[in-house]
Amino acid sequence: MALTIASREVDGVTVLDLSGRVTLGEGSVQLREAIRDLISKGSHKILLNMGEVNYIDSSGLGELVSAYTTAKNQSASVKLLSLTHKVKDVLQLTKLYTVFDVFDDEASAIASYK
Amino acid sequence: MESVSEVEAAADKLASEAGLDEDTRFHVTMAVREAAVNAVLHGNDYDPAKKISATFENNGTSLIITIADEGIGLDPDSLPDPLAPENLMRGTGRGIFLIRSLMDEVHFRQLHPGTELTLIKHLAPASEKS
Numbered sequence: 001m002a003l004t005i006a007s008r009e010v011d012g013v014t015v016l017d018l019s020g021r022v023t024l025g026e027g028s029v030q031l032r033e034a035i036r037d038l039i040s041k042g043s044h045k046i047l048l049n050m051g052e053v054n055y056i057d058s059s060g061l062g063e064l065v066s067a068y069t070t071a072k073n074q075s076a077s078v079k080l081l082s083l084t085h086k087v088k089d090v091l092q093l094t095k096l097y098t099v100f101d102v103f104d105d106e107a108s109a110i111a112s113y114k
Numbered sequence: 115m116e117s118v119s120e121v122e123a124a125a126d127k128l129a130s131e132a133g134l135d136e137d138t139r140f141h142v143t144m145a146v147r148e149a150a151v152n153a154v155l156h157g158n159d160y161d162p163a164k165k166i167s168a169t170f171e172n173n174g175t176s177l178i179i180t181i182a183d184e185g186i187g188l189d190p191d192s193l194p195d196p197l198a199p200e201n202l203m204r205g206t207g208r209g210i211f212l213i214r215s216l217m218d219e220v221h222f223r224q225l226h227p228g229t230e231l232t233l234i235k236h237l238a239p240a241s242e243k244s
Contacts, residue, residue, distance in 0.1 A: 023147075024118075024151055024155075025118075055144075057144065057147060057148060057151070058148055058151075058206070058208040058209045058212055059151070061208055062204075062205035062206050062208070063205075065203055065204070065205055066205045068203075069203060085137075086137075086140055089137075089140075090144075090212070093212065093215050093216075094196060094197070094208055094211070094212070095197050095202060096202070099202065099203070
């Protein structure tokens with residue numbers, strides 16, 4: 001299943017609800033464009049809700065890293081919410097779990113931006 | 115990328131038919147997908163004239179998958195460590211690391227031309243399965 005991205009605002013935070021796969025050719029480019037678009041429009045608080053992302057590959061990991069770095073360079077921040085077991089597994093293997101701010105519940109994630 | 119999806123689907127079928135638990139099945143399909151992506155992108159450099167080939171075998175004790183490309187070859191020992199602090203935030207360079215992490219054995223063989231990866235996942239003896 002390809003990636004679908006829905007955007008919503010919660011207390012000044014842009015939440016992107018991701019669903020599907022973040023892989024080469026199936027979602028990594030979509031994710032990159034969505035985040036760059038948000039930052040260019042002035043969104044500086046971006047939360048990626050990954051509760052429905054059941055698969056990420058090395059290309060998808062690269063996009064997460066790129067999103068994090070792009071955001072940081074623009075004084076914005078990208079945080080992660082509700083990692084599935086599989087995605088968490090891969091982030092831990094690659095030590096990227098320690099790089100990102102990761103939250104299990106949305107309220108805590110939103111509060112962290114204040 | 116169609117070939118990558120086909121190879122991934124074949125690996126998933128092999129792992130499923132071997133009765134692997136969901137996590138191990140995910141590890142096998144992910145490693146195989148990474149190997150196939152590497153073969154198409156870095157091995158064959160997206161050249162449509164070059165092919166990738168894959169074989170899938172369950173010999174009763176292990177799943178053995180080979181993925182070969184027709185590229186210029188790969189020296190696995192020359193790859194930077196993606197966990198090193200200076201590489202951690204790089205956008206690329208995690209594919210081979212993931213393959214090695216997710217499988218029990220990974221072997222590289224230089225072809226003329228190309229590279230062949232053999233990915234092995236050992237099957238637990240029936241008595242050890244829950």
